[in-house]
Amino acid sequence: MTVVRVTTGERLVSETMPNGLKVFVMEKPAFQRKYAVLATKYGSMDSKFQVVGEEVCEVPDGIAHFLEHKMFEEEDGHVFERFSQFGASVNAYTSYTMTSYLFSTIDCFAQALQELLRFVRTPYLTAENVKKEKGIIEQELRMYDDHPDRRIYRNLLSALYHEHPIRLNVGGTVESIAKIDVERLMQCYNTFYQPTNMALFVVGDVEGSAVVDLVNQATADWFDRSKKVQRIYPDEPLGIKQDKIEQSINISQPRYYLGFKDQVRGEGKDLLKQQLAMAMIWRSVATKSSPIFTDLYAQGIIDDSFGASFSGTPQYAFSVVGGETDNPEKLDRCLRKAIDTLKKKKLTADTVERLKRRSLGNYLASFNSLDYIANSFLAHEFNGTSLLDFPSLLQSLTIDDVNSALEHGLDWDKAAISLLYPE
Amino acid sequence: MQFQHHSIADGVNLYACETDKFKTVTMKVFIQQELSKDYASATALLSMILPRGSKKYPTTLELAQQMENLYGAAIGSDVMKVGERQILEFYFDMVDPQLLVDGDKILAQGFSTFWDLLTDTRRSDHGFHPDYFMQEQQNLKRLVDGLINEKRSYAIQRAISHMCPQEPFGLYKYGDQDSITALQNHDVYAYYQSVLCQNPMDIFLVGPNLEKWVGQISERSFNRQPVKSLAANSNKRVDKPTEVQERRDVSQAILVMGYRTEQTYTSDEYYSLVVCNGILGAFPHSKLFVNVREKANLAYYVGSGLEGSKGLITISAGIEGDQYEKAVDIISKQVIALQQGDISEDELIRTKKGLISGIQSMNDSATSVIDRNVLGVIHGKLRSTEEVTQAIAAVTLGQVQAVARGIELDTVYFLSNGKGDNE
Numbered sequence: 001m002t003v004v005r006v007t008t009g010e011r012l013v014s015e016t017m018p019n020g021l022k023v024f025v026m027e028k029p030a031f032q033r034k035y036a037v038l039a040t041k042y043g044s045m046d047s048k049f050q051v052v053g054e055e056v057c058e059v060p061d062g063i064a065h066f067l068e069h070k071m072f073e074e075e076d077g078h079v080f081e082r083f084s085q086f087g088a089s090v091n092a093y094t095s096y097t098m099t100s101y102l103f104s105t106i107d108c109f110a111q112a113l114q115e116l117l118r119f120v121r122t123p124y125l126t127a128e129n130v131k132k133e134k135g136i137i138e139q140e141l142r143m144y145d146d147h148p149d150r151r152i153y154r155n156l157l158s159a160l161y162h163e164h165p166i167r168l169n170v171g172g173t174v175e176s177i178a179k180i181d182v183e184r185l186m187q188c189y190n191t192f193y194q195p196t197n198m199a200l201f202v203v204g205d206v207e208g209s210a211v212v213d214l215v216n217q218a219t220a221d222w223f224d225r226s227k228k229v230q231r232i233y234p235d236e237p238l239g240i241k242q243d244k245i246e247q248s249i250n251i252s253q254p255r256y257y258l259g260f261k262d263q264v265r266g267e268g269k270d271l272l273k274q275q276l277a278m279a280m281i282w283r284s285v286a287t288k289s290s291p292i293f294t295d296l297y298a299q300g301i302i303d304d305s306f307g308a309s310f311s312g313t314p315q316y317a318f319s320v321v322g323g324e325t326d327n328p329e330k331l332d333r334c335l336r337k338a339i340d341t342l343k344k345k346k347l348t349a350d351t352v353e354r355l356k357r358r359s360l361g362n363y364l365a366s367f368n369s370l371d372y373i374a375n376s377f378l379a380h381e382f383n384g385t386s387l388l389d390f391p392s393l394l395q396s397l398t399i400d401d402v403n404s405a406l407e408h409g410l411d412w413d414k415a416a417i418s419l420l421y422p423e
Numbered sequence: 424m425q426f427q428h429h430s431i432a433d434g435v436n437l438y439a440c441e442t443d444k445f446k447t448v449t450m451k452v453f454i455q456q457e458l459s460k461d462y463a464s465a466t467a468l469l470s471m472i473l474p475r476g477s478k479k480y481p482t483t484l485e486l487a488q489q490m491e492n493l494y495g496a497a498i499g500s501d502v503m504k505v506g507e508r509q510i511l512e513f514y515f516d517m518v519d520p521q522l523l524v525d526g527d528k529i530l531a532q533g534f535s536t537f538w539d540l541l542t543d544t545r546r547s548d549h550g551f552h553p554d555y556f557m558q559e560q561q562n563l564k565r566l567v568d569g570l571i572n573e574k575r576s577y578a579i580q581r582a583i584s585h586m587c588p589q590e591p592f593g594l595y596k597y598g599d600q601d602s603i604t605a606l607q608n609h610d611v612y613a614y615y616q617s618v619l620c621q622n623p624m625d626i627f628l629v630g631p632n633l634e635k636w637v638g639q640i641s642e643r644s645f646n647r648q649p650v651k652s653l654a655a656n657s658n659k660r661v662d663k664p665t666e667v668q669e670r671r672d673v674s675q676a677i678l679v680m681g682y683r684t685e686q687t688y689t690s691d692e693y694y695s696l697v698v699c700n701g702i703l704g705a706f707p708h709s710k711l712f713v714n715v716r717e718k719a720n721l722a723y724y725v726g727s728g729l730e731g732s733k734g735l736i737t738i739s740a741g742i743e744g745d746q747y748e749k750a751v752d753i754i755s756k757q758v759i760a761l762q763q764g765d766i767s768e769d770e771l772i773r774t775k776k777g778l779i780s781g782i783q784s785m786n787d788s789a790t791s792v793i794d795r796n797v798l799g800v801i802h803g804k805l806r807s808t809e810e811v812t813q814a815i816a817a818v819t820l821g822q823v824q825a826v827a828r829g830i831e832l833d834t835v836y837f838l839s840n841g842k843g844d845n846e
Contacts, residue, residue, distance in 0.1 A: 008446055008522065030442075030444045031444065031787050032783050032784065032786055032787055033783075033784050033787050078707075078717065080706075080707035080708055080712075081708055081773075084706060084707070084708040084773040084776070084777055085772075085773060085776075086776070087773075087776030087777050087779060087780040088780065089706075089707075089777070089780070090707075104780075104784065105780065106779075106780045106783045106784065107776075107780070132720050133720075135720035135721070136716060136720050136722070136723050137723070139675060139721075139722050139723035139724075139741055139742065139743070140723035140724075142674045142675035142741070143575075143675050143723060143724070143741050145674035145675070146574045146673050146674050146675055147573075147574075148572050249672070250571065250671050250672045250673060251571065251572050252565070252568040252569045252570075252571050252572055253565060253568065253569065287487065288483055288484070288486075288487035289484065289487035289488045289490070289491050290484075291484060294482070294483050294484040294487075297483070297558070298554065298558065300558060300561055303562050303565060304562070324565070324569070326565075354488060354491045354492055355491065357491060357492060357493075357494050357495065358491040358494065358495035359495070360494060360495075361493075361494025361495030361496070361517070361518045362495045364446050364494075364518045364519075364522055365446050365447050365495070365516070365518055367446050368445050368446050368447060368788070368789070369788075370787065423672055
């Protein structure tokens with residue numbers, strides 16, 4: 001068992017169980033909620049894989065998310081009911097790279113944790129309950145279809161990427177989920193829901209070693225049956241698929257997103273460094289402390305919806321910047337010019353220093369949120385980075401690191417725009 | 424999480440919660456106004472103009488850079504609708520000074536920058552800085568038009584305006600196009616001055632070592648006039664339920680059913696209504712989720728919300744266009760079940776536990792604990808976590824059934840693309 005004290009003072013206890021499950025416990029005295037996430041490193045992009053010695057397996061898009069829904073079904077009831085008896089709330093979500101099951105409770109923490117560790121280990125799938133879930137998920141997909149931000153984002157990724165599955169909806173499509181059946185779900189479950197591919201994070205007013213003991217007991221009969229598995233991702237060209245994608249839907253005003261397809265430059269600390277540098281660059285473009293932002297805002301071309309983000313995991317990296325605008329053509333022109341000027345002039349030492357203060361402040365403040373700590377810690381863990389390295393890497397980040405990221409990460413040859421227009 | 428009350432000036436109250444649980448110091452200022460067509464647009468506009476700049480930091484750029492230098496201190500503003508009050512809300516938070524070198528000095532700068540935005544705005548001969556006035560007037564018009572971009576919020580607001588055409592509660596919290604267009608800079612500036620010196624102002628502070636800051640705020644000159652007394656919520660019973668259909672090009676249809684009740688926040692039986700709404704549709708174990716989603720598979724989301732100040736319940740669900748009648752039927756049956764006392768002891772217990780957990784969980788977030796108490800402030804009395812949890816725990820099945828009998832359907836609203844119509 002290892003114990004470290006994080007920058008903000010909390011104790012973090014970690015231990016790997018005999019079956020390979022990694023367990024992390026952060027002690028947050030005085031908090032009333034206790035929050036736990038059990039996650040598997042398996043997301044929507046893992047739809048093609050090969051168990052060594054077996055045939056290549058290609059499953060319908062959206063199956064990881066479908067499986068997440070079905071884990072809540074029990075032979076004698078529903079997982080929601082088991083948690084509501086403790087007054088606890090339980091939920092789950094699926095991303096491109098991981099599936100997470102979580103609960104939040106005030107009372108009966110030990111029982112709730114045992115329940116979490118039990119239900120994620122016991123799928124109950126029948127032809128009938130798989131069929132009924134299709135109706136529910138179809139409504140979830142339709143809800144997202146009416147969501148302009150999701151539409152424009154997905155359209156952008158489908159322009160940036162030729163083949164990679166992140167160009168698709170996490171939940172798949174009505175057509176792809178129609179092909180999902182019990183056998184395929186179980187195949188995915190058996191391949192990826194193995195303790196060596198999973199991790200648990202607990203945070204709240206708990207005692208770290210006591211939680212580790214509890215997990216140890218609760219998982220004593222959970223054995224790792226994983227076989228060596230190769231995840232197969234398509235050969236993705238470095239360049240983009242198309243430089244523009246447009247759609248009209250029922251919205252009040254046009255939306256404009258500009259995306260840059262990027263590459264992961266290194267792993268572990270190097271990846272985290274890239275994330276920090278890119279976050280700074282986008283803050284120097286798309287927040288109110290940027291002259292670029294305030295100039296476009298004063299011209300009435302953008303509003304508070306304008307923002308940017310960078311996503312980088314070992315499998316993909318890209319940036320997105322944009323928002324609502326009455327004049328997408330003018331925004332495109334002005335933004336391209338502003339980014340060119342920034343690339344020529346580079347970020348100054350003053351700007352980098354100021355952005356470092358902001359990044360550090362935001363990092364410290366993020367420890368207010370149990371949900372954020374747990375989910376973001378595990379996302380970093382699966383990416384091979386560490387949330388705890390943030391302050392030291394931030395300090396060591398040089399102005400050259402930032403400007404080199406600016407040079408490589410915002411390459412016009414790998415840029416695409418996604419536009420939504422009102423009907 | 425108890426608040427110490429300090430009466431500062433006529434109609435100005437400060438509530439301070441001393442705690443070192445969080446990594447931040449949080450301050451929120453609420454200015455209450457009657458929700459009325461006369462003020463709604465102007466109040467909303469104030470929330471957008473004031474954060475643009477002060478005499479000391481006249482441009483948004485300078486202001487935002489200053490906040491970054493203060494370790495990413497955050498400022499924000501918005502308007503809320505609480506019953507028939509429109510609340511102008513300002514937000515500030517900064518990293519706990521104990522985590523920073525020279526922290527107290529930095530926090531003092533943060534507080535004074537924040538207060539300047541409220542009380543020492545950048546002005547001109549016309550009132551506000553004319554560019555800020557014009558830009559934010561445009562942005563507010565876009566914001567009002569933009570309601571349609573979030574289909575569920577849009578549907579609920581439309582249902583409410585159909586339900587309360589003659590009551591202030593029917594108004595949208597950001598106002599309406601015509602009154603925004605008609606706003607003049609000098610009038611809005613005069614309005615701002617009157618609001619600042621007459622309307623009830625409540626200041627909430629959460630963080631460590633507050634004594635010094637409470638002292639500083641108390642010494643500020645507020646230049647107050649006698650506090651304006653604000654109209655109480657109007658009250659209306661249902662004449663005859665109405666049905667409204669709206670056509671839009673949406674992928675998913677949204678059904679909203681609006682009900683009136685006989686209880687509000689200040690009624691003796693208010694917490695019986697809270698429990699009643701919980702059993703109906705606030706949780707995954709509630710009647711609506713179980714029957715509409717899990718049994719009939721009609722929806723991904725379905726739930727009910729209680730607006731306690733006005734005593735209204737709105738149920739919303741995203742469904743297929745051709746499932747309208749079936750969904751209305753199943754939902755209506757759940758309300759009837761409550762009225763007939765078809766509630767199990769188990770449903771009651773789970774719901775109470777869930778509600779109590781929810782209330783206690785709010786103590787783990789500075790903004791949640793503040794927002795919960797604002798409701799008490801508006802109704803003239805703060806309620807502690809213990810008071811609320813005890814009141815919920817004491818509710819009986821008989822009381823739930825009794826308040827359920829006072830629930831009456833007022834409006835059925837349906838947003839769809841019309842493709843499910845039979846004709």
